[in-house]
Amino acid sequence: xxxxxxxxxxxxxxARTLRTVWGSxxxxxxxxxxxxxxxGAAIGSRIEEVxxxxxxxxxxxxxxxxxxxxxxxxxxxxxxxFPKFVGTIYELLSAPVxxxxxxxxxxxxxxxxxxxxGLIILGTAFFFVDLRIEHPVAMLxxxxxxxxxxxxxxxxxxxxxxxxxxxxxxxxxxxTPLVFLGGSFYSISMLPPFWQTVTFFNPVVYLISGFRWSxxxxxDVAIGLSLIAIVxxxxxxxxxxxxxFRTGWRLRK
Amino acid sequence: MAPILSVAxxxxxxxxxxxxxxxVSLDIEEGEILxxxxxxxxxxxxxxxxxxxxxxxxxxxxxxxxxxxxxxxxAARALIGLVPQETFLEPFETVWNTxxxxxxxxxxxxxxxxxxxxxxxxxxxxKKDSKVIELSGGMKRRVLIAKALSxxxxxxxxxxxxxxxxxxxxxxxxxxxxxxxxxxxxxxxTTHYIEExxxxxxxxxxxxxxxxxxxxxxxxxxxxxxxxxxxxELAEPIDEIPPDLSHHALDLVDGGxxxxxxxxxxxxxxxxxxxxxxxxxxxxxxxxVETTQSSLEEIFVDLIAxxxx
Numbered sequence: 001x002x003x004x005x006x007x008x009x010x011x012x013x014x015a016r017t018l019r020t021v022w023g024s025x026x027x028x029x030x031x032x033x034x035x036x037x038x039x040g041a042a043i044g045s046r047i048e049e050v051x052x053x054x055x056x057x058x059x060x061x062x063x064x065x066x067x068x069x070x071x072x073x074x075x076x077x078x079x080x081x082f083p084k085f086v087g088t089i090y091e092l093l094s095a096p097v098x099x100x101x102x103x104x105x106x107x108x109x110x111x112x113x114x115x116x117x118g119l120i121i122l123g124t125a126f127f128f129v130d131l132r133i134e135h136p137v138a139m140l141x142x143x144x145x146x147x148x149x150x151x152x153x154x155x156x157x158x159x160x161x162x163x164x165x166x167x168x169x170x171x172x173x174x175x176t177p178l179v180f181l182g183g184s185f186y187s188i189s190m191l192p193p194f195w196q197t198v199t200f201f202n203p204v205v206y207l208i209s210g211f212r213w214s215x216x217x218x219x220d221v222a223i224g225l226s227l228i229a230i231v232x233x234x235x236x237x238x239x240x241x242x243x244x245f246r247t248g249w250r251l252r253k
Numbered sequence: 254m255a256p257i258l259s260v261a262x263x264x265x266x267x268x269x270x271x272x273x274x275x276x277v278s279l280d281i282e283e284g285e286i287l288x289x290x291x292x293x294x295x296x297x298x299x300x301x302x303x304x305x306x307x308x309x310x311x312x313x314x315x316x317x318x319x320x321x322x323x324x325x326x327x328a329a330r331a332l333i334g335l336v337p338q339e340t341f342l343e344p345f346e347t348v349w350n351t352x353x354x355x356x357x358x359x360x361x362x363x364x365x366x367x368x369x370x371x372x373x374x375x376x377x378x379x380k381k382d383s384k385v386i387e388l389s390g391g392m393k394r395r396v397l398i399a400k401a402l403s404x405x406x407x408x409x410x411x412x413x414x415x416x417x418x419x420x421x422x423x424x425x426x427x428x429x430x431x432x433x434x435x436x437x438x439x440x441x442x443t444t445h446y447i448e449e450x451x452x453x454x455x456x457x458x459x460x461x462x463x464x465x466x467x468x469x470x471x472x473x474x475x476x477x478x479x480x481x482x483x484x485x486e487l488a489e490p491i492d493e494i495p496p497d498l499s500h501h502a503l504d505l506v507d508g509g510x511x512x513x514x515x516x517x518x519x520x521x522x523x524x525x526x527x528x529x530x531x532x533x534x535x536x537x538x539x540x541x542v543e544t545t546q547s548s549l550e551e552i553f554v555d556l557i558a559x560x561x562x
Binding site for chain 2: 002004005007008009011012015016019082083086087088089090091092093094095096097098248252253
């Protein structure tokens, strides 16, 4: 295992993040604050409690997930797409590194960034709503796993993308709907039965449900199922990346 | 002694059916400089890419320091430094970070002494804190070389290192190559410039249409191929070469307005002085004299055409 390589990639990617630290961190914090103001304070004051939780607090896990998923996908996809775009990918391909090491370097860097943003948003939430976290360890574990698994998805996207448009289109067309329809602002039980069934095919539902459970002890789906779903999703992404590096798909000539 | 790099029956056919490498076999001895010459599209870059892991060979084997590039890719690649043809660099990073990233990627621990030596060798030390995007084209090229050298490779691939580089920088790069060779680094470089191959290479390999046409010691090849032409332009056209000049092996060209003399510049006697004296004695009025050297690439194109490929 070439751990030096993992560390080198990680440091290099984190340096990029630090160069753009204000844009990276301030903008998600501002947009999330707006959500709190609009959904929590303005609309939320007219909505009754959901599952025994004040609406403003109820949406916190969903809001964090929304940002963390988007950030993970876009950070990781950009991280690997940029070397392809400027041509420095040649070095990754000719270095004594395995797929696992390259992936670990990029994905851990992307996940770190989105984890930090997630935690900052969580901190911001305390200014707006009365929040309690019943299972802090589980909360952190869910957050970390989500950051990693969706960074893996972003990594695949970055390898797949042939131009900047594709790079931006997928998060917009795929991730945003999945998150909005994943119960970030409501409980699945509030939907009509048909849509409830449809929703269970959305992997994000399991993430948000599990994450929300760690805050309030209430979940749309069983917590075990949430864990299985996220682990399975991570495994699928890893398998795809392994295949990409084995065949050189969109990487090697 | 076993060769440091051994290529056997290497072939690469792209998905669209284009055969970039047909059947390439080549052994490179440790510590030598080999120049890989050939026209554009001959397969030079593909050969390097296949050895370094950027392109996947369709057939054949490559070993570096005895390690197979597929089964034992870590050991094989750890020995190789690659300088690509184009300046592929992360624009917003500093020189120091860019180069130390490469060292880490190749599994080497941080070593500031090595970094300083490499950056000084390439006259980059003063620029180590500059961002890549702020550097001139020549400087960027040096950064690429510094990246390739950062992990102390035993084999260095330089893909057209001096293309589009000014004379001064070219000389500096040659000097750096000589120092590396003195340190025992094996260098494989591709180039279009005959003087570069001549100045640097111990051996020259000629590649065309995916095959190695010849591998020869530089001195022998240049002697065989380094022919020059002397063109004597006449003030007034003539119908035929005057009889007293007939023994000079001249050609009458440009509609009788110029005499063309082909000579071997490596030969002890080029015959130029005798020819010019003869021209003067024959009473022909000369308006201009120019010498040209057909570029190595032209020579190769001829060679390939002769080859009937």
